[in-house]
Amino acid sequence: MIANKIDESVGVDIEDIGRFRKLDQKNSGVFLKKVYTKNELDYCFWKAVPAQHLAVRFAGKEAVLKALSGLGLSPVDYNTIEIFNNDRGAPQVRFCGHKNFKKLGVKISLSHCRDKALAFVVIKK
Numbered sequence: 444m445i446a447n448k449i450d451e452s453v454g455v456d457i458e459d460i461g462r463f464r465k466l467d468q469k470n471s472g473v474f475l476k477k478v479y480t481k482n483e484l485d486y487c488f489w490k491a492v493p494a495q496h497l498a499v500r501f502a503g504k505e506a507v508l509k510a511l512s513g514l515g516l517s518p519v520d521y522n523t524i525e526i527f528n529n530d531r532g533a534p535q536v537r538f539c540g541h542k543n544f545k546k547l548g549v550k551i552s553l554s555h556c557r558d559k560a561l562a563f564v565v566i567k568k
């Protein structure tokens with residue numbers, strides 16, 4: 444009953460960057476393709492330290508899933524949530540192949556330091 448009236452939800456996640464340091468495109472392809480889109484992999488592996496960008500995007504996807512759950516919406520595959528950067532570098536979210544989710548207003552903020560990556564998401568119906 445109450446869930447129907449909720450039209451805004453938040454999600455947050457923090458990741459240990461160390462978990463992502465061993466990932467590389469040659470040996471971790473299955474995991475990487477399951478979690479990230481091609482655009483995300485291009486962005487992360489173009490950077491000097493891919494692990495922090497991989498970790499913060501993983502945190503972003505988990506935060507999106509938490510916010511979707513708060514709205515009573517079904518979870519989606521990680522690699523259908525794409526996090527990209529606009530021309531100012533600010534992160535944005537788009538859903539790949541989920542027509543019903545196109546109208547959602549999604550706001551995301553990411554941050555990473557030497558060993559932790561954090562994401563905060565707000566989704567409005």
Ligand SMILES: CC(C)(COP(=O)(O)OP(=O)(O)OC[C@H]1O[C@@H](n2cnc3c(N)ncnc32)[C@H](O)[C@@H]1OP(=O)(O)O)[C@@H](O)C(=O)NCCC(=O)NCCS
Pocket residue numbers: 495496499528530531532533534553554555556
């Ligand atoms: C935006 C800014 C505050 C980010 O500070 P930072 O300490 O580098 O940020 P963190 O290390 O905590 O987080 C990095 C994440 O911030 C996000 N980010 C980068 N630029 C951003 C911006 N303009 N707005 C919002 N988020 C931004 C990105 O998601 C980035 O991670 P990613 O590269 O993996 O996607 C800093 O770059 C700044 O002060 N810029 C001022 C100049 C400016 O706005 N330039 C924009 C170019 S036009």
